Every structure is written in structure tokens, then in C-alpha cells.
Amino acid sequence: MTFSRLLNYKYSDTLKKMDPDHLVALVTEVIPKYSCLVFCPTKKNCENVAEMICKFLSKEYLKHREKEKHEVLKDLRTMSSGNLCPVLRHTIPFGVAYHHSGLTSDERKLLEEAYSAGVLCLFTCTSTLAAGVNLPARRVILRAPYVAKEFLKRNRYKQMIGRAGRAGIDTVGESILILQEKDKQQALALITGPLENCYSHLVQEFTKGIHTLFLSLIGLKIATSLGDIYQFMHGTLFGVQQKILLKEKSLWEITVESLSYLTDKGLLQKDTVSKSEEEVQCNFHITKLGRASFKGTIDLAYxxxxxxxxxxxxxxxxxxxxxxxxxxxxxxxxxxxxxxxxxxxxxxxxxxxxxxxxxxxxxxxxxxxxxxxxxxxxxxxxxxxxxxxxxxxxxxxxxxxxxxxxxxxxxxxxxxxxxxxxxxxxxxxxxxxxxxxxxxxxxxxxxxxxxxxxxxxxxxxVKAELISLMEVTGVLEGRARQLYNAGYRSLTHLANADPEVLIGTIDHLSRRQAKQIVSSAKMLLQEKAEALQEEMEDLLRVPSDFPGAVAPSTEKA
Incomplete structure (x- = not known):
């Protein structure tokens, strides 16, 4: 580790106490022109850091894309039936928001869209944002090398800093890791060490791994004999890594034990097909309880x-x-x-x-x-x-x-x-x-x-009267309530609606959305009508082996 530079930011005594990690200086070098992510160890910490940063941002930040930020707040209120988190109410005008699992999925989606569009320029977030959500940044700051109380693993660290300077989106990216002296040696190993090895978890969680796999193999009739199942296991990652992972038991022993467990639990039944001095050939079939667990995708532990x-x-x-x-x-x-x-x-x-x-x-x-x-x-x-x-x-x-x-x-x-x-x-x-x-x-x-x-x-x-409206594509709770209050109280009403009339009746409804709603309602109504038609034909169909039976015509019915 070598000296790089001093931060060009004047810190008052109050700010030094509130922001010992110099986060305000680090983020103001980047925002609002570019985006920035600050990873925090806990959800509460995300909210506190977002509020703290906004306390020390100048009023100029409020003017940046002011109308669009106002729209974001308005949309948050609408989707939450008038409710709005007080932290977000305070931070969004500055272009700042927190992002963690305490938000609803609609809130997360709206904030992510605002961040991607540049309306929001700073997210304080937990490490869950690092995987699965494509939100790149010019600068990524890790407030501590911890997730809760656990020290960061290198693969997760790489995921987090990998948000910085995404190729094709930005030309430059940098990551900053804030450390205490006690963590210095561990952090050096974190930065310079190799990635952790990837191992199969198939046997570590038997009920979610190997037992579920075997039940699926037999239920789908991919492999039903002991030999075929054992052969299948050889082709899994676990089979490839068996010499590393298995210390006391062989792959054959684990296969036999797992099938015995499923049989003892009443999920499988064993049939002996052939028996000789050299070999016993066993086939397995799934029981009613096994099929119920398999069809319902119930975790075998439960x-x-x-x-x-x-x-x-x-x-x-x-x-x-x-x-x-x-x-x-x-x-x-x-x-x-x-x-x-x-x-x-x-x-x-x-x-x-x-x-x-x-x-x-x-x-x-x-x-x-x-x-x-x-x-x-x-x-x-x-x-x-x-x-x-x-x-x-x-x-x-x-x-x-x-x-x-x-x-x-x-x-x-x-x-x-x-x-x-x-x-x-x-x-x-x-x-x-x-x-x-x-x-x-x-x-x-x-x-x-x-x-x-x-x-x-x-x-x-939702209230019972809104359920049928919620089945329509693009209709969430708020929209369903608007439609219901406007007199569109069933699929039939919606299917027969004029999109132009809908636009004039329902607030904030675009022409594209109106057409999609009417089209989806018509399709749903048609599907239900066809299902009822099939049901009627089944009821009217008379078995051909019934003496003297004559099926009535569907038209007459």
C-alpha cells in the first residue's frame, strides 16, 4: 500500500465527528455528474449513511434534475397508497437513496430505474445489490470489509467492486475500500489473494440437494435403477470432485444411502428386478407421497x-x-x-x-x-x-x-x-x-x-372485488382500484372498454397502457370462455359404450 493523494475537502469539527470515513468528500468528487455506490455492512447503516451524506450536501444538488426527482417521489407515494419512507423523502431530492431488502420490490424497481437514468446519482446499499442487479457506477466505495459481522470473501469483494467502470457503459471506474488498522493485513490478502474454489453443495444439504435430485430423476423416469442413478451421479460436479469432497464414504455408498433414506421415508419404493449371486438389480418407482412432494416441489426436509x-x-x-x-x-x-x-x-x-x-x-x-x-x-x-x-x-x-x-x-x-x-x-x-x-x-x-x-x-x-382486475397484464393494486372506482368492475367491462375513454377516465394512463389493458382483458375473457366451453362439452359427452346412448347436439345445448 502506497500513498496516493490528500482529499481536497474542508472538514469542520462537526463533520469530522459525523463522517470519520470522509464519505462526503469521496462522493462529492463524483456526483451528481457521475454515479456512485456506497456499500454498507447492514441495512440500518445504509439508511443512516444516506441521511448523513445529505445533511452535508450543498443546496445546488437539489436543483439537479429537480422535476424528475419530484416525479420519483410522487410515484413512490402512488404505489404505496400515499405512504412514503421519511428517509427517502429527505434523501431523494438530493439524488440519494438507500437500496436493501427492506424495500418492497416495486420500490426497488422504481429506484433502480431512476438510478440507471441518472436521476439518482448515489445509492447506499448492502452487498445483495452486487449480484444480479446491473447498476454500474463511476466510483464504488466499500465502507468496511464486512457483511454484517463476517469479513468479506474475495469472490463477493470482486462482485462489489466489479460495479465500477462497466465496459460499454463507462470509460473509467474506481473502487475505494475503507479500512481500520486492525483489518489491514486481512484486507491485503483480500485484494491480492486468489478467488475461492467452487465446490458442489449437492451433499452438504441432502434434502435440497441429492435427495431432491434422486426423487426428480425417478419421478421423471430419467433414471430408475440403482446403476443408472449411480452413473448419472458421475456426470455431476459432485461426481467430478468426489476425490476432493469425499473423505469417509464413496460415491456408491452415498448413492445407496440416499435411495435407502427416500425409501424409508415412504417417498420411493424398491422393486428387485433380477437377483443373481454376483449382482442384485433394483428398480425404484415413486410412491403417492413422493409424487405429491415432487409435483408440489416441496422441500423434502418438510x-x-x-x-x-x-x-x-x-x-x-x-x-x-x-x-x-x-x-x-x-x-x-x-x-x-x-x-x-x-x-x-x-x-x-x-x-x-x-x-x-x-x-x-x-x-x-x-x-x-x-x-x-x-x-x-x-x-x-x-x-x-x-x-x-x-x-x-x-x-x-x-x-x-x-x-x-x-x-x-x-x-x-x-x-x-x-x-x-x-x-x-x-x-x-x-x-x-x-x-x-x-x-x-x-x-x-x-x-x-x-x-x-x-x-x-x-x-x-387486495380486496376481493379487485382480484379479477389484477389478473389483467399491467394492472397492479393502485391501477385496479382506479379502474374499479371508475366503474370497470369486471373483465367483461374492461374487455369492452374503449382505450380512448380509458385514457380520459384514468389518471396517468398512457395510450399504450390502455390498449394493453383492453387487449389483455379480451384475451383472458376468451380463455375463460373456451375453458367453460370445453367443460360443457365434457359434461354433454356420452360414453359410446353406454347402451342406446345418443349425445345431444352442442348447438341445441
Whole structure:
């Protein structure tokens, strides 16, 4: 490391205290003419840094593309039903915004478009922006060589600094890493060391890796015999790296053990095809439970738990409201990340009807248990933590379906709005998976019709009257509400609408959007009509082997 230059920026005593890393000096060398990214270790840090930088930017920054920044704020308010994050309200006029998973997907998309267009010139962001989002910059600043408390890996570091000076977009790019003395040696290794090796994770997470792979191979009939499956494994990255990765067991032993595990779990069944002194040839076929897991793309770590929960649910399914069904479709993989706020938990529990409280009782979570947790009392009786956490997430989803407002639910449960939206998206996806799971198992016939409607509600998360409008391409919640209030209350109304009349009736609707909405509504209506026509023809079709049967003409029907 050698000396480069001194920063040409006068620092007051106040600024030195507020900005010991000299971020203000570093970003003002670049913005607003060019773009800049500041990577921060945590989400809260992103917001704090964005606000701190704006405090010390001159008023001149407010004039840069002022009208367009005003439009960005207006669009943010519109998409969030009048809500606007106070941090963004303060920073966007300066051309600055934060970017992390706490934002909703619509907010992220809008801010990314504004950044790409040059309306916003500075993002304070977490490392998640480094992968998958194409947002290049003239200068990239890493505020610390950490992601949360973990020191940066070289591959992630390269991803982050790779945003600077993207070929074909910019001619120059530079990255700046801010260090403390204690991190100097590690940082030197980070900058000069080789990239980490890439290894197969197929066996590290058996249920998501090798077990799911084997179930898919047999379910799709790509490979059904032990020999064919073993041969397939040789062609995977894991098969190529087996000498490096396998210390105690051979690839053959892992293949045999994995198939035995799936057989023991009741997901596969083994058939002995031929038996000789030298060799036993085994074929495998998928069981009903295996096919349900495969068709529903259920994580194999949870398929037995899901089966047990659905079975238990049949014993006392509460249909007074959606609460019981919502619990059954709350994703298992989000449960471990959940940390309930016990005061909120107790308050939400007390808002349930007696029938809904019975659902919690069936799950083994009593009001007294939640009350004791809220008051900090010791609890002797053991309660399944995963069930308790899953029920808490169910409260969030249940409240969200009733209020259909991510902002109010986020505030009510003190959770980031991005987290609430991710939970909703995960629940909609998992509900669809559970539906496909139930379609393969006759005993769960009762769930099929119920889950079709719930999946729709979770997917669109709007008032019931807006769901049909939300099916139209290009119509989100705000637009659906505008259309509904203007008298377009069904697909038929929209399909028969005149695009020119729509433009005059609906605010901020372009001619292209109006034509797309009408065209999409017509297509949807036609698809539904064709589906009903096919259903009618199936009902009227008389089996040819029925004695003396004469099929009535469709025209007459």
C-alpha cells in the first residue's frame, strides 16, 4: 500500500465527528455528474449513511434534475397508497437513496430505474445489490470489509467492486475500500489473494440437494435403477470432485444411502428386478407421497411435517375465517428467521375470535403461554418453538389479507416492509405448492377447492372485488382500484372498454397502457370462455359404450 493523494475537502469539527470515513468528500468528487455506490455492512447503516451524506450536501444538488426527482417521489407515494419512507423523502431530492431488502420490490424497481437514468446519482446499499442487479457506477466505495459481522470473501469483494467502470457503459471506474488498522493485513490478502474454489453443495444439504435430485430423476423416469442413478451421479460436479469432497464414504455408498433414506421415508419404493449371486438389480418407482412432494416441489426436509400438519388439520379444520388455512400454508423455511415480539403476539392473539383461538389451542399454543412470554415469566411446559414462530408469521399474513396494506402491517408488527412482502410472496408460492401436493393425495380432497381461492388471495393481496382486475397484464393494486372506482368492475367491462375513454377516465394512463389493458382483458375473457366451453362439452359427452346412448347436439345445448 502506497500513498496516493490528500482529499481536497474542508472538514469542520462537526463533520469530522459525523463522517470519520470522509464519505462526503469521496462522493462529492463524483456526483451528481457521475454515479456512485456506497456499500454498507447492514441495512440500518445504509439508511443512516444516506441521511448523513445529505445533511452535508450543498443546496445546488437539489436543483439537479429537480422535476424528475419530484416525479420519483410522487410515484413512490402512488404505489404505496400515499405512504412514503421519511428517509427517502429527505434523501431523494438530493439524488440519494438507500437500496436493501427492506424495500418492497416495486420500490426497488422504481429506484433502480431512476438510478440507471441518472436521476439518482448515489445509492447506499448492502452487498445483495452486487449480484444480479446491473447498476454500474463511476466510483464504488466499500465502507468496511464486512457483511454484517463476517469479513468479506474475495469472490463477493470482486462482485462489489466489479460495479465500477462497466465496459460499454463507462470509460473509467474506481473502487475505494475503507479500512481500520486492525483489518489491514486481512484486507491485503483480500485484494491480492486468489478467488475461492467452487465446490458442489449437492451433499452438504441432502434434502435440497441429492435427495431432491434422486426423487426428480425417478419421478421423471430419467433414471430408475440403482446403476443408472449411480452413473448419472458421475456426470455431476459432485461426481467430478468426489476425490476432493469425499473423505469417509464413496460415491456408491452415498448413492445407496440416499435411495435407502427416500425409501424409508415412504417417498420411493424398491422393486428387485433380477437377483443373481454376483449382482442384485433394483428398480425404484415413486410412491403417492413422493409424487405429491415432487409435483408440489416441496422441500423434502418438510414433506413429512407438511403431511402430518395437513392430516391433523382435517381433524378440526376451522373455516369460520382463513386463519387456519393460512397457518397451513405459511412457509416452513421462514420460521427459523422469525423472532416474535411477544407483546404484539399477545395483542394479536387477543383479537382472534374464540374459533380462531381454538386453532392455536389445537397447535399447542395457549393464551397463557403467550401471556407469560410477554410478561417475561418463566415457562416450565415445553412448546414447539417452530410451531410458535409459524403461528406468529400466520398472524402477519392474516392481518395483511384483512388490511391489504403492507405499510400498516409493517408498522403494526414492527417489521421491514420488504420482509412482509417477501413473507407474502413466499406464502403465495407455498400455498400453490401445497395445492399441487394435495391434488396427488385423495385423502386431502377437501383442501383442493379451499387452496385455489386462498392462493389467489395471497398472490394479489387486495380486496376481493379487485382480484379479477389484477389478473389483467399491467394492472397492479393502485391501477385496479382506479379502474374499479371508475366503474370497470369486471373483465367483461374492461374487455369492452374503449382505450380512448380509458385514457380520459384514468389518471396517468398512457395510450399504450390502455390498449394493453383492453387487449389483455379480451384475451383472458376468451380463455375463460373456451375453458367453460370445453367443460360443457365434457359434461354433454356420452360414453359410446353406454347402451342406446345418443349425445345431444352442442348447438341445441
Amino acid at each position: 414433506c413429512n411435517i407438511l403431511y402430518r400438519d395437513l392430516k391433523k388439520g382435517l381433524e378440526g379444520l376451522v373455516l369460520e375465517s382463513l386463519f387456519h388455512l393460512i397457518y397451513l400454508t405459511t412457509p416452513y423455511d421462514l420460521v427459523s428467521q422469525c423472532e416474535p415480539n411477544w407483546m404484539i403476539y399477545f395483542w394479536q392473539f387477543s383479537q382472534l375470535s374464540p374459533a380462531e383461538q381454538n386453532v392455536a389451542g389445537l397447535l399447542g399454543v395457549s393464551e397463557s403461554f403467550i401471556g407469560k412470554k410477554a410478561s417475561g415469566q418463566a415457562i416450565k411446559k415445553k412448546v414447539d418453538k417452530d410451531v410458535v414462530n409459524r403461528l406468529y408469521l400466520s398472524f402477519v399474513l392474516y392481518t395483511l389479507l384483512k388490511e391489504t396494506n403492507i405499510w400498516s402491517v409493517s408498522e403494526k408488527f414492527n417489521l421491514p416492509r420488504g420482509y412482509v412482502q417477501n413473507l407474502l410472496t413466499g406464502a403465495a408460492s407455498f400455498s400453490s405448492c401445497v395445492l399441487h401436493f394435495c391434488e396427488e393425495l385423495e385423502e386431502f380432497w377437501v383442501y383442493r377447492a379451499l387452496l385455489v381461492e386462498l392462493t389467489k388471495k395471497l398472490t394479489y393481496c
